[in-house]
Amino acid sequence: MAGSRSCFYRYYNWWVLTCVCLGSMAMGLPFFSYGALLPYLSSLFYYTSGKVTSQAAMALQPVILLVGITLTGSLSGILEYYMNVRLLNFLLSTCFVLVVGFSYFIDSYVVLTVVAVLMGSLAGQINVCNVARLSEWNPRKSGAANGIMGFFMGMSGLVGSVMCSAVINPYNKEPEVVNTTSGEEVLFVDEYVNKHTRDIWVAWAATVAVMFLPGVFILRPPTPEEVCTQDDILSGDSFESVELLPRSKAAGPDYGVKDLFKSPKFYVLYLIILILSLTLLTSTELYKFIGIEAINDDKFLNLVGALGAVANAFGRVTWGLILDRFGTRATYTVAFFIQGPLTIALHYSKWNKWGYLANICVVCFCTGIFTCIAPACQELFGSRDISLKYALTLSAESFGCILFFFLQLGQEYFYGESVFLTMMGAPSILAAILAFFCFR
Numbered sequence: 303m304a305g306s307r308s309c310f311y312r313y314y315n316w317w318v319l320t321c322v323c324l325g326s327m328a329m330g331l332p333f334f335s336y337g338a339l340l341p342y343l344s345s346l347f348y349y350t351s352g353k354v355t356s357q358a359a360m361a362l363q364p365v366i367l368l369v370g371i372t373l374t375g376s377l378s379g380i381l382e383y384y385m386n387v388r389l390l391n392f393l394l395s396t397c398f399v400l401v402v403g404f405s406y407f408i409d410s411y412v413v414l415t416v417v418a419v420l421m422g423s424l425a426g427q428i429n430v431c432n433v434a435r436l437s438e439w440n441p442r443k444s445g446a447a448n449g450i451m452g453f454f455m456g457m458s459g460l461v462g463s464v465m466c467s468a469v470i471n472p473y474n475k476e477p478e479v480v481n482t483t484s485g486e487e488v489l490f491v492d493e494y495v496n497k498h499t500r501d502i503w504v505a506w507a508a509t510v511a512v513m514f515l516p517g518v519f520i521l522r523p524p525t526p527e528e529v530c531t532q533d534d535i536l537s538g539d540s541f542e543s544v545e546l547l548p549r550s551k552a553a554g555p556d557y558g559v560k561d562l563f564k565s566p567k568f569y570v571l572y573l574i575i576l577i578l579s580l581t582l583l584t585s586t587e588l589y590k591f592i593g594i595e596a597i598n599d600d601k602f603l604n605l606v607g608a609l610g611a612v613a614n615a616f617g618r619v620t621w622g623l624i625l626d627r628f629g630t631r632a633t634y635t636v637a638f639f640i641q642g643p644l645t646i647a648l649h650y651s652k653w654n655k656w657g658y659l660a661n662i663c664v665v666c667f668c669t670g671i672f673t674c675i676a677p678a679c680q681e682l683f684g685s686r687d688i689s690l691k692y693a694l695t696l697s698a699e700s701f702g703c704i705l706f707f708f709l710q711l712g713q714e715y716f717y718g719e720s721v722f723l724t725m726m727g728a729p730s731i732l733a734a735i736l737a738f739f740c741f742r
Contacts, residue, residue: 370422449622
């Protein structure tokens with residue numbers, strides 16, 4: 303028994319990684335699956351109210367969810383100073399499960415949009431807690447650890463898309479063109495689909511609860527002795543030859559939070575993350591709305607979302623490994639140069655469904671660069687107060703979400719889809735140039 307206990311604690315960082323991966327998948331399940339759910343929800347709201355909710359308004363729900371994730375994540379960093387980490391993790395996880403499950407009772411667009419605020423707020427706090435635990439237990443492979451976590455977070459889109467097909471539309475009922483007071487709309491009119499749309503929230507809540515359970519008991523920050531022991535194992539020195547303090551690292555940046563605002567690189571990184579949110583939202587939330595005009599096959603479009611999620615998951619771990627090897631500059635430059643033109647091309651590739659599938663997969667693979675935000679902060683600004691630095695940088699996503707919504711609202715009234723997708727993809731080329739010249 304003592305031996306097994308010793309083995310458990312010796313490889314505790316692996317247990318932390320496992321729990322963080324499961325928790326990240328659970329946290330990401332509603333957000334990364336919202337793209338598959340949106341057409342069902344818009345049809346449900348029409349089915350219950352007789353009113354059409356515009357594409358831009360429907361996309362506001364995942365946008366608000368992501369705003370909540372990015373704006374409130376820093377709150378958990380503050381709460382950790384005053385609360386036991388395990389208690390905080392239990393409270394956040396329980397509330398998140400209850401909110402997701404409560405959505406079953408909602409068939410109103412307005413109420414569900416309000417609930418998305420709370421759901422996003424809880425998810426953001428859980429995410430920052432997860433990132434902080436990874437940085438503490440995997441200090442020398444932050445990019446790889448965050449990449450693995452991001453892989454599982456991205457896989458939540460696969461799980462969610464498959465569950466949408468299995469629960470809501472197992473018979474692959476096709477949407478139909480419906481003449482409404484707002485003109486022709488592509489909606490699901492099948493009674494089975496509309497009656498089972500809300501069931502997905504219960505299925506998601508149960509899945510999320512199971513995924514969160516191990517982390518409630520295991521996740522905690524390391525003690526100073528464990529930090530020292532872990533560093534000792536990595537370096538190969540004897541435990542007796544070191545003090546109970548973290549080993550000094552090679553000279554590098556070590557910014558405090560106040561110093562962060564004095565660095566031009568912080569504002570460049572902030573702008574780049576804002577731009578990233580445009581392509582991220584386009585590929586994860588709008589892929590079904592974009593493709594449904596040309597691809598009248600709901601199961602195939604759910605497959606697009608599922609494989610896009612898999613590509614995003616592999617992208618997250620791949621970009622994390624690349625960042626560990628080549629640094630932030632090369633990683634961001636390459637990823638943004640690829641995803642920009644391909645996002646613009648989504649409008650044209652959808653007329654060939656396999657071309658559309660390939661395009662979405664590559665774009666989603668590139669947006670996996672999202673997982674490199676925390677390692678980039680660590681490389682550019684140092685590891686001190688990393689959770690707060692990460693949360694501050696991540697808040698750029700919120701402004702990107704707001705910009706995304708207004709640009710999509712403009713698509714409803716002023717310009718077409720091709721112009722909108724150009725607005726989503728062209729800034730990525732600017733981000734690549736900024737990364738190349740500013741992150742030296």
